[in-house]
Amino acid sequence: xxxxxxxxxxxxxxxxxxxxxxxxxxxxxxxxxxxxxxxxxxxxxxxxxxxxxxxxxxxxxxxxxxxxxxxxxxxxxxxxxxxxxxxxxxxxxxxxxxxxxxxxxxxxxxxxxxxxxxxxxxxxxxxxxxxxxxxxxxxxxxxxxxxxxxxxxxxxxxxxxxxxxxxxxxxxxxxxxxxxxxxxxxxxxxxxxxxxxxxxxxxxxxxxxxxxxxxxxxx
Amino acid sequence: xxxxxxxxxxxxxxxxxxxxxxxxxxxxxxxxxxxxxxxxxxxxxxxxxxxxxxxxxxxxxxxxxxxxxxxxxxxxxxxxxxxxxxxxxxxxxxxxxxxxxxxxxxxxxxxxxxxxxxxxxxxxxxxxxxxxxxxxxxxxxxx
Numbered sequence: 001x002x003x004x005x006x007x008x009x010x011x012x013x014x015x016x017x018x019x020x021x022x023x024x025x026x027x028x029x030x031x032x033x034x035x036x037x038x039x040x041x042x043x044x045x046x047x048x049x050x051x052x053x054x055x056x057x058x059x060x061x062x063x064x065x066x067x068x069x070x071x072x073x074x075x076x077x078x079x080x081x082x083x084x085x086x087x088x089x090x091x092x093x094x095x096x097x098x099x100x101x102x103x104x105x106x107x108x109x110x111x112x113x114x115x116x117x118x119x120x121x122x123x124x125x126x127x128x129x130x131x132x133x134x135x136x137x138x139x140x141x142x143x144x145x146x147x148x149x150x151x152x153x154x155x156x157x158x159x160x161x162x163x164x165x166x167x168x169x170x171x172x173x174x175x176x177x178x179x180x181x182x183x184x185x186x187x188x189x190x191x192x193x194x195x196x197x198x199x200x201x202x203x204x205x206x207x208x209x210x211x212x213x214x215x216x217x218x219x
Numbered sequence: 220x221x222x223x224x225x226x227x228x229x230x231x232x233x234x235x236x237x238x239x240x241x242x243x244x245x246x247x248x249x250x251x252x253x254x255x256x257x258x259x260x261x262x263x264x265x266x267x268x269x270x271x272x273x274x275x276x277x278x279x280x281x282x283x284x285x286x287x288x289x290x291x292x293x294x295x296x297x298x299x300x301x302x303x304x305x306x307x308x309x310x311x312x313x314x315x316x317x318x319x320x321x322x323x324x325x326x327x328x329x330x331x332x333x334x335x336x337x338x339x340x341x342x343x344x345x346x347x348x349x350x351x352x353x354x355x356x357x358x359x360x361x362x
Contacts, residue, residue: 114240118240145247147247149240149251151253151256152253152256153334157252163248164349165346167252167346169338169342171338179335181335181338183339183346186305186306186343190335192335
């Protein structure tokens with residue numbers, strides 16, 4: 001770990017599981033990170049540590065996915081009074097270092113907690129996974145402003161906006177379906193999909209294209 | 220459709236927000252659609268007539284409601300009456316004890332029977348909504 005990471009780690013409250021779990025994680029990850037980017041990322045380790053600090057929970061698993069992203073599963077201790085009953089993630093890839101995407105991915109990580117605090121049904125693992133997939137796919141396709149949040153129906157909403165009057169809403173349902181709602185200045189249309197992994201399809205891409213055009217027109 | 224004698228097209232109708240997360244998103248520029256989403260089958264969306272009351276008065280009413288629900292009031296997501304009354308919706312005054320400025324946005328029949336349709340109306344209203352946070356509300360009334 002570099003000096004900055006050491007200082008962040010030093011500020012972390014005493015936690016006996018921290019050193020044993022975090023050190024191998026950092027040793028294994030930092031070199032591959034540098035190989036991929038070819039440069040240092042001073043924020044990466046500290047953001048990981050910040051997450052660790054905020055959640056203060058047990059690290060359940062860390063693994064690499066096919067698309068080279070890393071998933072850190074932190075499982076909240078459901079035996080503790082007042083704790084939400086589900087797990088959250090930390091996800092990172094090279095291109096996800098974009099601050100806007102990182103912010104919404106962090107919101108997605110918090111969605112289970114948010115649902116619990118708001119009194120909503122806890123989103124299913126499938127809804128969360130679909131939302132994560134769709135968010136990254138949508139962000140790659142169109143750099144718009146996105147918000148991610150749980151809904152009273154147990155969905156994860158991916159809300160893309162290009163200012164007042166225009167929005168594309170992707171609702172990832174607990175059973176795996178996705179509802180896409182489009183509003184272009186009062187002109188409404190919608191489509192329902194049973195398989196999120198086939199998205200974004202022509203309907204969704206057309207809506208995102210319209211959003212980008214709308215944003216360009218405004219500016 | 221509005222009742223012409225009751226609502227000016229530009230009259231602001233505010234949906235109270237009692238969630239800090241929803242308020243933060245609204246401040247960032249995206250009002251979450253479920254701010255305007257009621258329970259399945261519910262045809263009425265409760266709003267406050269912001270232009271009919273003095274800001275401090277409306278704020279006191281909203282905070283009183285929040286207190287009764289053990290919540291905190293953060294502000295309103297406001298739509299104009301003409302937006303509220305478009306796409307088959309209508310607005311109607313519905314004064315209540317303790318809130319003489321209460322009104323309802325009434326959804327059309329298909330939205331009562333179809334949850335997806337109901338969500339689409341919520342999305343449209345949220346997309347058109349402007350955030351009125353406490354900082355703005357606490358400004359002295361100019362009128």
